[in-house]
Amino acid sequence: MTDTAWISTTLTSARPQAVGALLRYFRDLDRAEEAFQDACLRALRTWPDKGPPRDPVAWLIMVGRNAGIDQVRRGSRLTPLPDEAALSDLEDAEPDLAERLDGADYRDDILRLMFICCHPDLPPTQQIALALRIVSGLTVPQIARAFLVSEAAMEQRITRAKARIAAAGTSFETPDPVQRAERLGAVAAMAYLIFNEGYSAGPGEGRAGLCDEALRLSRLLLRLFQVEPEIMGLTALMLLQHSRATARHNAEGEVILLDDQDRSLWNRQMIAEGLALIDKAMRHARPGPYQIQAAIAALHARAATPAQTDWAQIDQLYASLERLQPSPVVTLNRAVAVSKTKGPAAALEMILPLESRLSSYFYFHGLMGSLLLQLKRPIEARASFDKAISLAGSLADADHMRRQIDRLSAARADA
Amino acid sequence: MLYAIFCYNQEDVTTAWSPEHDARVMTDLKAVEDRLAAAGRLGPVARLLPTTAATTLRKGDTPLVIDGPFAETREQLLGFYVVDCADLDAALEVARDLAVANPGLGAYEIRPLQIFRPGGDVGSLG
Numbered sequence: 001m002t003d004t005a006w007i008s009t010t011l012t013s014a015r016p017q018a019v020g021a022l023l024r025y026f027r028d029l030d031r032a033e034e035a036f037q038d039a040c041l042r043a044l045r046t047w048p049d050k051g052p053p054r055d056p057v058a059w060l061i062m063v064g065r066n067a068g069i070d071q072v073r074r075g076s077r078l079t080p081l082p083d084e085a086a087l088s089d090l091e092d093a094e095p096d097l098a099e100r101l102d103g104a105d106y107r108d109d110i111l112r113l114m115f116i117c118c119h120p121d122l123p124p125t126q127q128i129a130l131a132l133r134i135v136s137g138l139t140v141p142q143i144a145r146a147f148l149v150s151e152a153a154m155e156q157r158i159t160r161a162k163a164r165i166a167a168a169g170t171s172f173e174t175p176d177p178v179q180r181a182e183r184l185g186a187v188a189a190m191a192y193l194i195f196n197e198g199y200s201a202g203p204g205e206g207r208a209g210l211c212d213e214a215l216r217l218s219r220l221l222l223r224l225f226q227v228e229p230e231i232m233g234l235t236a237l238m239l240l241q242h243s244r245a246t247a248r249h250n251a252e253g254e255v256i257l258l259d260d261q262d263r264s265l266w267n268r269q270m271i272a273e274g275l276a277l278i279d280k281a282m283r284h285a286r287p288g289p290y291q292i293q294a295a296i297a298a299l300h301a302r303a304a305t306p307a308q309t310d311w312a313q314i315d316q317l318y319a320s321l322e323r324l325q326p327s328p329v330v331t332l333n334r335a336v337a338v339s340k341t342k343g344p345a346a347a348l349e350m351i352l353p354l355e356s357r358l359s360s361y362f363y364f365h366g367l368m369g370s371l372l373l374q375l376k377r378p379i380e381a382r383a384s385f386d387k388a389i390s391l392a393g394s395l396a397d398a399d400h401m402r403r404q405i406d407r408l409s410a411a412r413a414d415a
Numbered sequence: 416m417l418y419a420i421f422c423y424n425q426e427d428v429t430t431a432w433s434p435e436h437d438a439r440v441m442t443d444l445k446a447v448e449d450r451l452a453a454a455g456r457l458g459p460v461a462r463l464l465p466t467t468a469a470t471t472l473r474k475g476d477t478p479l480v481i482d483g484p485f486a487e488t489r490e491q492l493l494g495f496y497v498v499d500c501a502d503l504d505a506a507l508e509v510a511r512d513l514a515v516a517n518p519g520l521g522a523y524e525i526r527p528l529q530i531f532r533p534g535g536d537v538g539s540l541g
Contacts, residue, residue, distance in 0.1 A: 005436070013431035057427075212433065219430050222467045226483040235467070269529050276468040276527040279503035280482060283470075 007047050010056050011040050015137045016220060018060040020109030026068055027172060029116070029162060033134070035068030036060065042067075107224045108174055111183050114217070118186040119165050126161040128194050133158050136213050146197075146206040184225060188234050188290070191217040195238050202396040203249045211242050222277075232281035233291030239274035240297035243267040255400035259306040271301045292321045311340040328354040332364060335371075344374035362391040366401060378408055417458070417540055421492065426465055441530075448532075458537040459497065462530035469526045470503060472510040474519060480507060484524055497531065 015036065022032035039060045053059035117131040129147070132138045138146075144154035175183060191214050198210030218235045225231050247265035250256055278294045296317045303309040318334035332351055339347035348371045351364070358364035369384030385401045385408070392398035432440070451457040466484040473479040496513075500506040503525070510523040 009428055009431055009436065013425075013427045017427075216431055219465065219467065220427070223426065226467060227481075232467075272527060272529065273464045273468055276464055276503065280468070280470055283480070283503070 004044070004048065006052070007044060010052060011043060011060075012137060014057045014060050016110045016113055016135050017057045017106065018064060019134065020111075020113035021061045021106075022064050022068065023113055023170075024105070024109055024172060025065055027170075029134070029166070031068055031071065032064075034071065035064035038067035038071075039064035105174075108180070110220065110224060111175075111180065111187060112170065112172075114187040114190065114221075115183040116165050116170050118190045119168055121164055121168060122161055124193055126157055126164075127190050128197055129154065129157050130161045130165075131190055131194065131217075132210075132213065135217065138213075142206075146210060148206070184221070184228065184231070188218075188221060188231060191221065192234060192238075192290075195241075199241060200393060202253050202394045204253065205394070208245075211238070211245065214238060215242060227284075229281040229284040229286050230288040230290050232277045233288060233294045236274040236277035236281065236294035237290050237297055239270045239277070240294060240301050243270035243274065243301065249396060253396050253399075254403065255396050257400075258300060263304065266301070274298065275301065287320065287324070289321060289325045292317050292324065296321075309340070311337045315341055328357045329361070329363075332358065332361075332367060335367065339371060339374070344371045347371055348375065360391060362388050362393060362397060365391065366404075369401075369404060373404070373408065382408055417537060419495075430465055452535060455535060456537060458534045460530070460532040460534055461497065461528050463526045464529045466526070469524055470507070471525070472507060472514060472523045474514045474517075474521050474523070478511060478514050484526070490521060497528065 018039070019032050019036045022035045023029060026032050026035065042063055043056075043060065047053075114131065114135055117134060118127050122130065125147070129143055132143050132146075133140065140155050140158065141151050143158075144151045147154065149157075194210050194217065195214035198207050198212075198214060201207035201210070215235070215238045218231070218238055222228075222231045222235050243266050244258075244261060245267070247261040247263070248256055274294065275298055278291065278298050281291045281294070296314050299310050299314055299317075315334060315337040318330060318337055321330050322334065331354060335347040335350045338350055348368070351358075351368065351371075354364065365384045365388035369381045369388060372378075372381035372384060382405060385405050388401045389398050392401065429437075448457060448460060469482075469484045471481050471484065473481060496509075498506065498509050500509060506525045510525055513523055
C-alpha cells in the first residue's frame, strides 16, 4: 500500500463530519468546503511525516476552522466582515472541541449536510450530483463522467443546485425529533436514489461505482441512527442487491436475470451482513418500505437455487408493500411472484390494468413480453419486447430484450 | 502461552475502503497469518461484521435486547464464543442461556462473523 493511500481514505471518510461541522460554524456552504479543502492540503503536507492525529476528524475541523477564519479576515479588507451572528461559535475554546464531537451536534451536522442536498425544489438528478459533490467529495469531472455529461454542464448543474439551496435557506437550529425523522427519511431516499443510479448502470459504466458510495452513505446513517429499523432495512437492501453485482452481467455486458445467475458469484459477506441487519430490523416490528424490500431480497439471497425461492412469501411481502406504498411498479414486481405461484395468466391479468400508467416503463413491456411468451402468444410478445427496446435506459437492457426476440425467432423456426 | 489479539480500528474508515483496498488489506494480513500457520502457531481467526450488525443482550432480571455494540467503557472484553446459529433469535437464545448461567452485571454482544478460519491445533487451555 502506498504511503498516502491511508490519508486519502481517512480524508474521504472524515469529510461528511468535518464539512458538516464547518458548515455549522460558517453557515456558508462554499466557505465550509473551502475550509475543509485547506485542512486536507495541510493534512497531506504534515501527516506523512508526523503520522495521523489521534482524532483525524477533530483535527480537520480545527484546522479547517482556523483556515476559514483567516480567509474571512483576509477577505475583510475587500468586503466588510460578516456580522458576529453569521459566524457562530468562533470564540469557542479549542479544548472542548473533541469533547463536543462526541455529542449529538455531530449527528445533526452530518444530517444537515446531507439534508440540504435533498431540497424538494431540486430535481433528483441535481440532488444526486450535489450529494456526490458535497457529502462524498467526488470531483466535478468524476461526477460528470458518471453521468456522461461534459464537465462544464455538470459544473453548471451543481452551481445551479447550490444557488437554489442558498436561496431556500438552511436551518441551523437543532432539529426536534419530528424534524429529525423527516430529514432522515429524505436523506435515506436520496441515498437510495444514488444506489439505483449505480444499480441501473451497465458494468464498466462510470455510474457503477455509485452503489458503493450509496452503501457508504447508508452505513454512515446507520452508525448515526443505530436503532432505526428503516435505516437497517435500507442498508440491508443495498447490501443484498449489491451482493449480486458480479453475477448480473456476462463478460459481454449483457444482463443476466436472477433465475439465470451463477449464485456462487454472489458476495457472501455482503449477504451475511444484509441478513444480520434485516434480522435486527424485524425485531422492532415496525415495518417500512426498505425493510420489506430488503426482506424480499433476503429471500432471494437465502435460496440456494432459483427453484428454492419462496415465491409465496415474496408475493405476501409485495402485498404488504402495496398497502404501505401503493405504486404500479410495486404491483408489477408482485406480478413476477404471482407468475411463479399462480402462473403467467394470473400475472398478466394483474398487470394489464397498469398499462396506461406504465406505458413508458421499460420493465412493464419486458415483463409483459415474457408473460405473453409463457402463454404462447409470440406475436404479441414480440411487440412488447420491441416496445421495451425503444424505452431501454442502457445498452445492456436493450441487448437483453433483443436476445429475448432472438430466442423467440429461434423457437418459431424450430416449431 | 496462548494469546488473543483483538483488532481495533475506526469503522468510519474501514467501511469506506473500496472493495479493492479491502481485498489488498486482507491479502497482506493473510501473508502474516500464513507465516504463523506454517509454524503451527495459528488458532482461529475471525473478522467481525460492522458494529451496526451487532445486537446486545444486557443482563438483568429481565434481560434487555438493544441494538448496536455495548459501548460501556467501565466493562472490558473478557472473552468470546463462536457459536453456529441459524439467525439472530437463535443467537439471542444462546446469550440468554449464558446470562442465566452467569447472572449479574455485564452484557453479551452478538456480532456476526464476516470471516472465520478455525485454524490449526495450537494446543488447549483450561
